[in-house]
Amino acid sequence: MFDPKSLLDQVLGAGSSGASGKAGSDDLMRRGRDLLSSQRGGLAVGGLAGLLLGTKTGRKLGKTAxxxxxxxxxxxxxxxxxxxxxxxxxxxxxxxRPTDARGTDFRLEAPKGTGFDPAQAPGGEARVATALLSAMIAAAKADGHIDAEEQRRIFGKMDEAGLGADEKAFLMDELRAPLDMDKVVTLARTPEEAAEIYAASRLAIDPDHRAEKAYLDMLAARLDLDPALVDEIEYAVREAELS
Structure with a gap:
C-alpha cells in the first residue's frame, strides 16, 4: 500500500533517529540511503529528478535535520x-541577517494543535505528504522536460531503491505529467500549507539556474507569501543544511 509519509522520508533521507518522535526503520533508511547516496555531514539532497537519476548530489541536509x-x-x-x-x-x-548569525541551536518542532501540525491539516497527514511530494516533483521539473530515456533511468533507480509498485506508480505519474503550477497552488488549503509547499519546493531544488529561480519566485507569488516570509524560509533551509 502506498504510504506517502514513508515515501517523503525516503525522498528527503529523513527520520534517522528520534528527534521527531518517530524513528525510521532500518529498512526505510536503507532504502532512503540507496535513493539519495550517503555523504559526510548528512544525506545529499538536490532536485528530485536529479536524485532519482543519480546525476546530481546537490545540497546536503545536516545531521540534525x-x-x-x-x-x-x-x-x-x-x-x-x-x-x-x-x-x-x-x-x-x-x-x-546572515544565517550563521542566528546561532547553532537548530530545532524544528511545529507545535501540536497549530496550523503547522500535519495531523491537524484538512485531509490529514497523508494528504499533506502527498501534496509535498507533488510540489517537490513539480519543482524538480522546473528546469526542463524529463524525456522518455530519463524516465527509464529513473525507473531503474526506483527498482534499485526497492520502492513498491504503488510508490513507483505515483512517482512516475507525477514525473510524466506536464508541469502545472495551478495544480501545485491548489494543493495549499491553508496559509500554513502554502508555506510548507514552498519550503518543500525549495528543498527539492537549489535555484542556481534562472528557470528554477523564476519558478520559485512565481510559486511564492501565486501562494501569496510575503517576500519577508520567503526570505525566512530560505534562511531556514540554509540552516537545515548546516545543522
Missing amino acids: VTYGGLALVAGLAYRAYQDYQAGKQGRIEPH
Whole structure:
C-alpha cells in the first residue's frame, strides 16, 4: 500500500533517529540511503529528478535535520520561518541577517494543535505528504522536460531503491505529467500549507539556474507569501543544511 509519509522520508533521507518522535526503520533508511547516496555531514539532497537519476548530489541536509521525519522536517522549517518572520515584523530580530548569525541551536518542532501540525491539516497527514511530494516533483521539473530515456533511468533507480509498485506508480505519474503550477497552488488549503509547499519546493531544488529561480519566485507569488516570509524560509533551509 502506498504510504506517502514513508515515501517523503525516503525522498528527503529523513527520520534517522528520534528527534521527531518517530524513528525510521532500518529498512526505510536503507532504502532512503540507496535513493539519495550517503555523504559526510548528512544525506545529499538536490532536485528530485536529479536524485532519482543519480546525476546530481546537490545540497546536503545536516545531521540534525535528517533526524526529523520528512513531514515533520518540512512543517518545522515552515513554522521556524514563520516564527522568525513574525519576530522580524515586531522588531525582535534583525530581518535578512546572515544565517550563521542566528546561532547553532537548530530545532524544528511545529507545535501540536497549530496550523503547522500535519495531523491537524484538512485531509490529514497523508494528504499533506502527498501534496509535498507533488510540489517537490513539480519543482524538480522546473528546469526542463524529463524525456522518455530519463524516465527509464529513473525507473531503474526506483527498482534499485526497492520502492513498491504503488510508490513507483505515483512517482512516475507525477514525473510524466506536464508541469502545472495551478495544480501545485491548489494543493495549499491553508496559509500554513502554502508555506510548507514552498519550503518543500525549495528543498527539492537549489535555484542556481534562472528557470528554477523564476519558478520559485512565481510559486511564492501565486501562494501569496510575503517576500519577508520567503526570505525566512530560505534562511531556514540554509540552516537545515548546516545543522
